[in-house]
Each structure stands twice: as structure tokens, then as C-alpha cells.
Amino acid sequence: MLEIKNLHARIGDEENEILRGIDLAIPMGEVHAIMGPNGSGKSTLGYVIAGKDDYEVTAGDVLWNGESILEMSPDERAAAGVFLAFQYPVEIPGVATMTFLRTAVNAVRKARGEEELNVAAFMRVVREKAEKLNVTQEMLKRPLNVGFSGGEKKRMEILQMAMLEPTLCVLDETDSGLDIDSVRIVSEGVNALRGPERAMCVITHYQRLLNYIVPDRVHVLSRGRIVKSGGKELALQLEQSGYAEFGSDQAA
């Protein structure tokens, strides 16, 4: 279970807080959507959970399965089951996609006390999972994310998620920049990972993605706070009325 308690955070030394007291709980087996206008702090929340250095937590805590993860490094969090699907996956020239995937999978397996996968087993698993996500062999041969289209990058994120088998998945605007076919493929990939042993947090600006990944709960984030929570029908209401009633803070 993910528990976020009165979380405050800012970028580096900047005065203004971007997160201003978030309280949120996502039990195992549930998918929660975080919706909100631009600048409401959605991406910041994802980065703080994943442990990006640029952000400073000034108050509050993030607990995963009862333990605070705020003192953990990003790789320790990944080993503990945390996974952030990036809104803008980073291109890394010179690092082969397969080398990266295998290094990541084996690092996480080792940290979790599991045996490393040998090359043959690893290749088999990658091929099988890649095929379902329409990630081609040609993409796997390229340097990580280099020259990938927006849709290819997002599919690669979900492939990484499927390979690393996290227990907490945070998806940051996974639908942005995707055409409708890609949204469907990505959503199927995400839905395949839904299960009682996994909690998911889907961050999105638009309701569209939630037609495919149907959430158990929807939270509205505005100016660094959760201002409204409800069932999946809340997303539809927002689609009708927009974010106007919650304001649209332009901070960050």
C-alpha cells in the first residue's frame, strides 16, 4: 500500500512549494488516477515518489508497504518495487537497449534476492513481452530511446515496467503524444499488469486514457493539493466541466 502523508516539496532552493500537503492512500490491487490542470504538481508527485534529486521534500512522508522511502536512492526504490513511467523518457546514445534492459532486470533481481537471468532466459522473456507491446526487434537493437517516436518511447516504458515487475507503478502522462492505437496498446500492457499484488497511480491530464485503464478512484490535484476524490465517474465529470472550478495554477 502506498501512503502519502501531508507531502510538501519544492524544487531545490526555490521558495515556492509545488506540493503543498498531499494526502493519498492507494491500497494493493487498486488503480488510482491523479488528474489536474497543468502546473498542479502532477509530475512533481511522480518524481518525488521515484526519488529525483532536484526536488526537496520539506514536510510529510511517503510510505510504501509501511516504510518511508524518502531516504532511499532511486535504485533502492526501484528494487523495493517502485516504478515511474516517464512522461519524457530520456534518450541515452551509446547505451544499447538490450544491455540496459538486462542490466536493470538483473540489478533489480539481485537486490530482491532473486537469481540473475542468464542471456537465453532474458532474451526469451524480452521477446515475448516486447511482441505484446508491439516493440520491434529493430527498436531493441537501437541505443536506448534514441530516434524513437513518442509512441515508441511510451511502449518502451511499459516494456521496462513489464520486465522489472514493480509493485507500485506510477504512470506520468503515459497517454501524452499518443495516437489512439498507441493508447490502446499501452493500456492493454498496463491492464495486463493489474493485479492484487500491485498498486498503480495513473497521472493524466485527460480523461481519454481512463476509458482504457479504468481507475478505482480518481483524485483531482490542484495547486499542490488533492482537492477532490471520487469514483471513476469523477473523471467524466471533469471531462464535461474542465478544471476551471479548481483553478489552474501556473506554478511549475
Place this chain on the structure above:
Amino acid sequence: MNIVVQPTKNEAERAFAAHFDAIASSLPGADLAWMARLRTDAMAAFETGGLPHRRLEAWKFTDLRSRIDQVFDPASDGAEAISESDIYDVLGRGFDELYCYRVVVADGVFRPELSHLDGLEDRIEVLSLRDVLADGDGAEWLRGQLAKAVAGEDDTVVALNTAFMSDGVVVRVADGAVIERPLHIALVTGSTEPETVTVRNVVEVGRGARLTLLETYSTRRSPDILRNSATQMTVHDGAEVHHIKLQNHGMRAVDLATWMVELGASAIYRACQFTIGSALSRNQIYLRFNGAGSVANLAAASMLWDEQHSDTTINVDHAAPGCESRELFKCVLDDRARGVFQGKVTVRQIAQKTDGKQMAQALMLGEHAEFDSKPELEIFADDVICGHGSTSGRLDEDMLFYLRARGIGEDVASALLVQAFIGEALGAVENEEVREALRLMAAAWLSHSRA
């Protein structure tokens, strides 16, 4: 009355002069008047110019005169025996099983007993410089080769090499010969005594021929060596050469290495130099396009730590039209290491349609590391494309975070990024075995520097 100002010679310069007086008569080819003259003239040029210093533009960042304070005795023939396994030990994993012909020059002397030339294809000759000097026709050919080495006339490092060369490898590839197996010239120092080693290799690749040449410069025992090596190469029309150099001396060595390359028409020359050893090193490449429509691709990578100083200086002379030159320099600098890149491209008036580009990039790992980059373009033709760029920076934080967010620890993530950075230059090596051996060495460097 003219007053000739003679700068005071320093100790090192006096030592070179004394060594020359002592051993000139016993150097190979001393019985040939032209060779003796060549050496004497070279020594005179050295005595006039002295060791290069920072007031010379080409040596702005690497002041040999102040850095070289000791000149060891020239390596002697009686140097300690060195075994084959010594050579593999210094080169490390990947090189021992390399599919190649191998010639070993230990302590400045060609060692046939350590070399592997069995089954040498019949259209390539691999000989010792000494033997060629002792052979009438061969000596005449060599005379012509030595006379046309394309180094700058004022390069006193090359002058020293000419004066003192004790041996080297002569390679002649016949017209049209395609030599499949790479030729590996292993220059290794096995002596336990400090020594100065001076080697000259002379390579001629015939029309339409193809050769892959790997040079490795390593030290087995004595940490104190001063090595001056020069390889001159003529690549005739339509030939293709892949030329690779690894320098991994110990951390107290001084290595001065010069390549002088002349390309005919429609030739292809692809080079990669990888430097990880020596306290002080200078990698010089002089390359001249003599014929139209040729391509030269020069990649160089250095990985330095502690207080290492390595200078890569490339002079590309477009003396023929329609040629393409590419230079890529990459260095990784940890601790207080200093990396230098100087890239000079000259485009003569005749060299229309020249396409010349260079890029120098440094990855700064150490707080006190320093990178100096100096591009220089001299263009006398009007229809050319020339460009250069230079960057330096630290590891990209966003890339590091992305890798770590996938469970990869900080050290491994950094190592992946450093290898990716340097790998772009090493990727220029076409031969897969050699490329992978160099990559292993780059990977090993990462743990070495943290030891």
C-alpha cells in the same frame, strides 16, 4: 655584427646531445652515408629548436621542455628477455586471442622469436628496419620513404626520432593485396632499467590494397621510460587502411608518438587511437591528402586520471581536391587529469570541394580536471565545407536518474554512461575483436581509477 641568441640548453637537451655523440656510430645504418647524414641533420635540427615549449603554438598546452627533466639511457640490445606471456599480460584480455599476425618490438629491437608471422600471406612483407637498412635495394627504398615523411619540418620530436631510431617494423603491401588478418605491432618495454626507446615504423600500402594495422605501446617492467615512436605510412591510390593504436604504459612513462600519413587518390583511411597510460603523452597525427577523392576518418579517445596529461594534436593537410576528413576526439578526465586536443585543418587553394569536420568532447569526472581544445582552420580554397565543435561537461543528471530509476546502482549507471561516451570513438574500429578488446580495456579503466 649579428648576435645569435642561443637559448640555454636544459639538462634533458644536453643529455640527448651527449647520447647522440656516444651512440651515433653504432646506430643501424651508420655505415650508410645518407643515413648517417639524415641522423646528423636531424640532430642538428633538434639542437637548434630544442625540446618544444609552450611558446610554440603547436605546444601551447604541453610544455615538453619543462616537463621532461630526465632523459634515460637509450635502450640497449642486451635488454632483459621478455616472454610472449609478458606481452599478453600487459595487453590484457581480448588481445591474447586476437586473430592476427604479430610482430614484437621489445626495448626498441625487432624480436622475430616473439613474433607470429607464420602463414604470412605472400603479398605482404614484414621486416625489421635494421634488416632493410642492411639490404642494398631495401635501403634505397627506405631512403626514399624516410625522406618524404610528412611531419612539420620544425617538429623536433620527430627530429629526435630520426636521429635515434634504433629499429622498427617495415611493412610493404603489394598492389591489390587484401590482407585479411590484422597485423599487430606490439611495442613493449621489458627492461627493468629506466630507458629511452626510439622506434620508427615504415608502412607502404600499394594501390587498391587493404590492410588493418594495430599498434600497441605498453610497458612490462620499468615504470620509467621515455618512448618516442613514429609510424609513417603511404597509402596509395584506391587502398584502404584501418589503423588502430593503443597506448597503455605505466603511470610514470612519457610517450611521444607521431603518425605521418600520406594518402593517394580515392583512398580510405580509418584510424582510432586509444590512450590510457603514461604520465605525459603526446599523440600526433600528420595526415596529408595527396590525391583527389579520398576519405580519412580519425577517432581518438583518452581516459585519464590522477595527474595524467595527454595531448592529441592532429594536422590534416588537404592538398588535393574533393577529399573528406573527419576527426572525433573524446576524453574522460578524472581527478586532476588534463586532456588536450588540437585539431588543425589546412585546405590549400587546389583543394576545392573539401569536406572537413572535427568534434572534440570531454567528460569531466574529476573536480580539478582540465580540458583544452583548440581547433584551427586555414582555408585557401573557396568551395569547401569545414566545421568544428567542442563540448565539455559532466555526466548528464537526467540520464543518470533515468538509469537509477530502473534499479541500476549509481556506479554501474555512471560506468554505462562513460562507456557510452568513449564507445562512440572506439566504435570507429571496424575489426570486431579489436574493438571489443578496447572496450574491455575501457570498462576495466573505470574500476582502476577508483582503486
